[in-house]
Amino acid sequence: MDVETDNNRLERRRTLDQVKRSHLHRLILQKIGSYALLSAGAVSMVAPFLWMISTSLKAPGAVFSFQQTWWEEWIPTSFVWENYVKAMRVVPFLNFYLNSIFVTLCVTLGQVATSAMAGYAFARLKFPGRDRIFFGYLSTMMVPGAVTMIPVFILLKTLGWVDTYKAMILPGIFTAYGTFMLRQFFMTLPKDLEDAAKMDGCNYLGIFWRIILPLSKPALATLTTFTFMGSWMNFMWPLIVINTQEKFTLPVGLAYFQSLHHTDWTLLMAASVMMILPILLVFIFNQRFFVEGIKLTGIKG
Amino acid sequence: MKKLSWFHCHSCKETMAAYLFLLPNLLGFLVFTSVPVMASLLLSFVEWDLLSWPPRFVGGANFVALLRDPYFWQYCGNTVYLMMSIPFSMAGSLILALALNQKLRGIVFFRTVYFLPTLCSGVAIYMLWRLIYNPEFGVFNQFIAKAGELLNLRLTGPQWLTDERWAKPALIIMGVWQMVGGYNMILYLAALQGVPRDYYDAAEVDGANGWQKFWAVTWPQISPTTFFIAIMSIIGGFQAGFDPAYIMTGGGPNGSTTTIIFYLYNNAFQWHNMGYAAAIAWVLFVIVFAFTLFQWRFYGKNVHY
Numbered sequence: 001m002d003v004e005t006d007n008n009r010l011e012r013r014r015t016l017d018q019v020k021r022s023h024l025h026r027l028i029l030q031k032i033g034s035y036a037l038l039s040a041g042a043v044s045m046v047a048p049f050l051w052m053i054s055t056s057l058k059a060p061g062a063v064f065s066f067q068q069t070w071w072e073e074w075i076p077t078s079f080v081w082e083n084y085v086k087a088m089r090v091v092p093f094l095n096f097y098l099n100s101i102f103v104t105l106c107v108t109l110g111q112v113a114t115s116a117m118a119g120y121a122f123a124r125l126k127f128p129g130r131d132r133i134f135f136g137y138l139s140t141m142m143v144p145g146a147v148t149m150i151p152v153f154i155l156l157k158t159l160g161w162v163d164t165y166k167a168m169i170l171p172g173i174f175t176a177y178g179t180f181m182l183r184q185f186f187m188t189l190p191k192d193l194e195d196a197a198k199m200d201g202c203n204y205l206g207i208f209w210r211i212i213l214p215l216s217k218p219a220l221a222t223l224t225t226f227t228f229m230g231s232w233m234n235f236m237w238p239l240i241v242i243n244t245q246e247k248f249t250l251p252v253g254l255a256y257f258q259s260l261h262h263t264d265w266t267l268l269m270a271a272s273v274m275m276i277l278p279i280l281l282v283f284i285f286n287q288r289f290f291v292e293g294i295k296l297t298g299i300k301g
Numbered sequence: 302m303k304k305l306s307w308f309h310c311h312s313c314k315e316t317m318a319a320y321l322f323l324l325p326n327l328l329g330f331l332v333f334t335s336v337p338v339m340a341s342l343l344l345s346f347v348e349w350d351l352l353s354w355p356p357r358f359v360g361g362a363n364f365v366a367l368l369r370d371p372y373f374w375q376y377c378g379n380t381v382y383l384m385m386s387i388p389f390s391m392a393g394s395l396i397l398a399l400a401l402n403q404k405l406r407g408i409v410f411f412r413t414v415y416f417l418p419t420l421c422s423g424v425a426i427y428m429l430w431r432l433i434y435n436p437e438f439g440v441f442n443q444f445i446a447k448a449g450e451l452l453n454l455r456l457t458g459p460q461w462l463t464d465e466r467w468a469k470p471a472l473i474i475m476g477v478w479q480m481v482g483g484y485n486m487i488l489y490l491a492a493l494q495g496v497p498r499d500y501y502d503a504a505e506v507d508g509a510n511g512w513q514k515f516w517a518v519t520w521p522q523i524s525p526t527t528f529f530i531a532i533m534s535i536i537g538g539f540q541a542g543f544d545p546a547y548i549m550t551g552g553g554p555n556g557s558t559t560t561i562i563f564y565l566y567n568n569a570f571q572w573h574n575m576g577y578a579a580a581i582a583w584v585l586f587v588i589v590f591a592f593t594l595f596q597w598r599f600y601g602k603n604v605h606y
Contacts, residue, residue: 030511034400041397042414045482049417051440052429118326125319126312133327140334142593144540146562147582150344150569151337157351174329204318233423235544240570251424255548258428265432272425283420287413294487 050074056083056269080266087270090261095246096253097274100232103168103249107231110173112224116216119182120208124194134183137176153240167241168249172231178223185219186212221289225282232279250275344579351573363580372556373564373581380560382469384538386476391530393481398489399519412490415482422479427548430475434461434549462550465557472545472558485530492526493519532596536589561585 051074058076088094121127122134152171153162161167193211202210213220235251242248248256254271261267283290345363349356367373397415401408418426433440442458449456459467500518509517542560546552552559552567559567561581569578 031403031405034403034405037400038397038405038411041482042411044478045414045417048429048433048440048478049421051433055432114326114329117322121319121322125315125322127316127319130319133323136335137330140330140338142536142589143334143338144582144585144589146540146565147341147586148334148337150575150579150582151340152333153569154340154344154351154575155332155337170329171333174326174333176330176334179326179330204315204322208322229420235424235547236566239547240566254424254428258548268428269432272428275423275425276421279420280417283416284413287409290416291412291487294484 052269052272055265056273057081058083058266060264060266083266083270084274087257087267087274090264090267091253091257091271092245093253093257093271093274096248096250099165099247099253100250103165103172103238104228104231106165106169107172108224108227110169111175111178111227112220114173115175115178115182115223116213116220117208118179119186120212122179122183123186124207124212125204137179141176141180149237149240156241162241163243163247165247168238168247172234172237178227181223182216182219185216189215218289218292221286222292225286225289228282229279341579341582344576345583347576349575351575356576359576363576364584366577367580367584372559373561375556376559376561376564379469379556379558380539380542383472383476383542383558383560384535386473386480387531387534387538389473390477390480391485391527391534393477394483394485394530395489395523395527397482398486398493399515401486401490402493412482412487415486417482418479419483424544424548426479427545430545431462431549434471436460436463463554465554468550468554468558472542472549475545480534485534488526488530489523492523496522528599529596532592536592539585539588539592 054074054076057079059078059080122130156162156167156171189212193215194207197207197211233251234249235255238249238252239255242252245253245256254268254275257271258268344356346358346360347356348359348363401411436442436458439461441461445456445458461467461471496519500522501514504514504518540562542558543562543566546558546560546563547566550558552563562585565578565581565585568574568581
């Protein structure tokens with residue numbers, strides 16, 4: 001009897017091991033498959049960027065020549081760094097850069113500051129009409145930007161602000177979205193600290209500055225990165241309100257560059273690389289906030 | 302009875318503070334958002350070229366003209382056609398997210414790389430794709446030509462952006478490349494991580510294979526995310542297409558890549574038909590509003606398991 005059960009047990013263990021082993025094989029195969037898929041995806045994501053960089057370093061004629069081997073297409077035979085210098089000289093590229101930096105910084109700072117203040121008022125203070133005003137904010141969140149674009153342009157024109165930095169900066173600062181996002185985050189903060197501060201005679205500004213803001217660094221960083229990105233890449237609005245070359249931001253300047261030198265591909269790509277670079281740096285250092293921010297906005301809707 | 306002075310009343314102090322905190326944002330919000338929304342509705346009932354004064358009231362004529370404008374319908378069609386990139390990119394996002402949702406090394410690396418196209422979207426990227434689609438020395442046609450050489454055939458690729466039949470597919474391919482690894486993939490990844498492990502264990506006990514597990518467990522569990530992504534992409538899709546059209550095609554050839562927003566821009570800022578452009582904006586608003594309502598209604602009804 002005993003021997004039989006032992007045999008049975010042994011048998012069972014053997015089959016179990018087999019199942020486990022086949023499972024392990026499957027897992028390994030699955031992993032290899034996943035890596036293959038992910039790598040193929042990564043290559044197709046990066047290839048256009050490599051093409052961009054390699055074009056930006058080619059001699060002007062090399063773009064058009066067909067007698068190249070495939071690797072010469074992707075790796076230039078001689079690196080023409082001069083393209084970058086030329087691209088900066090053909091149009092006042094440095095000027096566009098400074099304009100972009102100035103406008104983006106103003107919009108980002110303005111948006112984060114005013115949104116945080118308003119978000120605090122909505123999340124923590126009681127005042128008559130609060131819920132009605134907040135509903136007003138919410139109800140404009142789904143209004144397409146195209147709806148407000150025309151009246152805002154007319155307003156700026158009547159004020160004589162068209163073709164000024166103000167016209168680029170001010171309308172970009174005030175969004176219902178930023179206020180909404182920060183308000184939602186402030187609501188989740190524990191109230192105990194504030195109550196203690198109130199006991200100690202701290203006023204509302206003190207609470208906002210010393211308690212709410214330090215506790216909200218992740219949310220503030222998220223809003224900062226998104227606003228920065230949106231403003232840096234914004235093409236349509238500066239295109240509408242700016243007419244003179246001295247005030248062009250990078251995207252508008254780049255489009256202007258293209259309209260002048262339609263086929264100077266090496267220079268166009270050099271300029272494009274220079275435009276993308278700052279965003280890339282911001283992203284690499286703030287990656288965490290991007291991912292968290294996307295999840296936050298995605299889940300809250 | 303002791304009379305409370307304004308400044309010593311606690312709730313009054315709070316009210317004052319609240320309005321002071323709110324003031325900058327509220328002022329900007331009124332000037333640049335809520336009043337303009339109203340103003341654009343009024344504008345849609347007038348005819349105005351920005352120069353003459355006063356604007357001429359025309360009632361609903363702008364909307365009637367819009368409904369009879371064959372170009373408007375063509376451009377609406379273009380906008381919807383270009384949204385074909387949405388299902389393709391969503392499927393791609395889900396596949397990538399499934400591959401990433403395992404205990405693998407280098408997840409952060411892949412996630413970063415996939416996010417690059419979304420991150421850099423803008424004028425620079427559209428210029429790059431104009432080069433990629435160049436009929437003679439762009440990547441695609443060179444590849445087609447070289448593949449032809451291998452097969453001893455003379456293959457020539459399409460004219461892409463300058464060919465009416467190929468311009469839209471070209472923009473769709475670019476759109477898929479841009480969207481596939483971006484926000485949607487990250488949302489899918491978050492959703493996949495939220496599916497309870499027990500469900501898979503239960504399915505395994507029942508002898509389900511990977512394919513069956515996906516359709517029986519994963520797919521229904523992430524359906525709210527799919528729904529959310531689809532609706533948000535459609536809402537975004539109706540308002541999309543300005544930058545690529547401006548940089549890559551100029552809306553052509555033959556208006557084949559002009560979207561609603563590009564038509565609106567041309568009407569308002571090239572031809573100065575302010576009233577007509579405002580009417581287009583409001584039609585756009587109604588479409589977006591309908592989809593938003595749809596989302597609110599169905600969220601939690603049809604998609605939850």
